[in-house]
Amino acid sequence: MLSLSDLKRAVVLKPDDAQARYALAEALFAEGQYAGAVTQLEKAVVLAPDDNNIRRLLSRTFEKDGKVPRAMAVLEEMVKRAPHDADARDELCGFLLQQGRIDDAILHAAEAVRFSPEDVKRRVMLADLLVQRRLPERARAILEEAQRLFPTDPQVAKELKNLYVELGDEVASEKVAGERDRAYFQKQAKSTLSSARVSALLTSAPLKRLAEELAKGDLPGAHRALGAVSEGERAQAGFHFLLGELRLLERSFDAAEAAFTRALEAKPDLGVAWNRLGDLAQGKNDLKGAVTLYKKAILFGEDDANAWEDLGDIHATLGEKDKAQKMYRTAAQKEPGGSAAKKLESLAAPQKLESTPAVGKVGVLGWSPTGGAVSPLEAVAVDGKGELIFSGNVGPTGKEAASVAFSVIKARSRDLGVDGLVRTFDLHLHFTDTAIGKDGPSAGLALLLAGVSAFTQKPLKPALAATGELTLHGVVMAVGGIHEKLVAAHLAGVKTVLLPKQNLKDARALPDEVTRGLELIFVESVAEAITKALAGDAP
Secondary structure, three states: OOOOOHHHHHHHHHOOOOOHHHHHHHHHOOOOHHHHHHHHHHHHHHOOOOOHHHHHHHHHHHHHHOOHEEEEEEHHHHHHHHOOOOHHHHHHHHHHHHHHOOHHHHHHHHHHHHHHHOOHHHHHHHHHHHOOOHHHHHHHHHHHHHHHHHOOOOOHHHHHHHHHHHHEEEEEEOOOOOOOHHHHHHHHHHHHHOHHHHOOOOOOOHHHHHHHHHOOOOHHHHHHHOOOOOOOOOHHHHHHHHHHHHHOOOOHHHHHHHHHHHHHHHOOHHHHHHHHHHHHHHHHOOOOHHHHHHHHHHOOOOOOOOHHHHHHHHHHHOOOOOHHHHHHHHHHHHOOOOOOHHHHHHHOOOOOOOOOEEEEEEEEEEEEEEEEEEEEEEEEEEEEEOOEEEEEOOOHHHHHHHHHHHHHHHHHHHHOOOOHHHHHHEEEEOOOOOOOEEHHHHHHHHHHHHHHHHHOOOOOOOEEEEEEEEEEEEEEOOOHHHHHHHHHHHHOOOOEEEEEEEHHHHHHOHHHHHOOOOEEEEHHHHHHHHHHHHHHOOO
């Protein structure tokens, strides 16, 4: 290993050698001499501008030296120069998370996924960040896509199951193929052991007692009953099937597989044993193998609704929706009122639209120290005396913004064709995300648009959000926090944003990752905003 003196001498002898300067900077960094390391790295970057290792060390050196903004700038420049480098995106994402900038971190995590679609870990991390940001539906879409691409990945299955439960969609969680828990096997044992097909195999009192104890889930009782089974009975298919059920409840999966295999050797047409082997194949993430086994179960037990349903789960996990629907439909016919009918309904339900034109509904862009936010706003006109009703955890400045917006509507009521309505109807504005406090004048434009839509009964554009402060004369004034607001809009699936023309410069500074998916409409006046916001641009 070269000494610090040797490294300095190498730089003196070869001042244009970027790697020599990088090696010296590494040594200086290790010694805590950050200023000296920065000097060498800044010169090395000029000599080798495409060397990301130099930029990474320069960023870490600035960070260690307490110069966080400069460290951030180095990473941002690295990503700008190599936008398709997923590793660079990861590094910037991690740094942004350290600074509490989760929205910007998600932005780069999403781009990392886009440029490395085969990396399942990046997809799971992105979904986790979206859940943290209270965007569970977007996380669901990310994980469902990951499931289609990586149907046998246990981490994806686990995360998706947990998210379904968090969203309250327990039926959807049961569609995800994978290892079954003890509750599942207990439920199956209770159902199967009372079936005529299995009962016919239980030719003695000890075997019947063993089946009864297993159906109850009483493992100690099952072991006592097992001891009473004779040697002759232990050669029968029924005994090996019951032994397999016992091993499943004990989660001894290899022993269970061996027992069901012995049962099939004695009785190859025992469909429920093929079904259990399919469950075990799922647990090993052998989904293709499970398909074959479930088809065997159906061949020898066509009326086994559970086998049809299990096969549907596999097809759903593999992204084969049509096949899954067919399996669930057959299972539901064979067992009306069972879980297959609910799974069929869940699978057949149309995907949520990002938004559709709606009367009185708009997203209000807000800012907070931790990032931007899109707060859903609803407006309705109700019988009254021309008064304003405002609700939804809003502070005094936010209420003033609503008053200004309502006055602007009243002042223009004739032009809008609602002159009589504003005197005989009250306008109720409500923020539906009541858990989040809101305040500030920048909601004025969105409040006005929702109110105009409610009075005129003309729908606003789909996936619309707005930000802008209003004057009583209908001028749309500039607002702050444009970067944070528009990043939040992009993450929330907003498609169109109305904002003040005075913020044009702020919007142009946004990264392409944000503006690529947003239609930005800059307005100066209320009249212009109303025309642009209504669906179809209808006045």
